[in-house]
Amino acid sequence: VRYVHIPIGRFNQTIQNTTTHLSSYIMLFYSFFKSLIGKEITVELKNDVEIKGTLHSVDQYLNIKLTDIEVVDEGKHPHLMCVRNCFIRGSVVRYVHIPKEHADIEILQDSSRIEARQSN
Numbered sequence: 001v002r003y004v005h006i007p008i009g010r011f012n013q014t015i016q017n018t019t020t021h022l023s024s025y026i027m028l029f030y031s032f033f034k035s036l037i038g039k040e041i042t043v044e045l046k047n048d049v050e051i052k053g054t055l056h057s058v059d060q061y062l063n064i065k066l067t068d069i070e071v072v073d074e075g076k077h078p079h080l081m082c083v084r085n086c087f088i089r090g091s092v093v094r095y096v097h098i099p100k101e102h103a104d105i106e107i108l109q110d111s112s113r114i115e116a117r118q119s120n
Helices: 008-016 022-034 105-119
Strands: 003-006 040-045 050-058 064-071 086-088 093-099
Touching: 022 050, 022 105, 040 064, 050 086
Parallel strands: none
Antiparallel strands: 003 093, 040 050, 040 093, 050 064, 064 086
């Protein structure tokens, strides 16, 4: 399966350095992730843990709740093997990997261009 990588960690760092249109950018990603509820995604954390599961919910802080999870590298993280559901704070997310068939990147790119034009 091909994945689209959304660099949330870099996004969070970028928006923390500017207050212009901050809520618009957050809402852009929030709306995008809301459209993925019920789909399988992989969340890569800043501590290098990768968790695959079904997106159950996301909030305006980009906190993510996954159900039916599995850790990608169980050998490194055996203590997580018995966990089935988890809540992930948005500030600890590095990337969100989305299967290509579930990602409508054109809408995200168009929205990003519109936001960029409005901030100039």
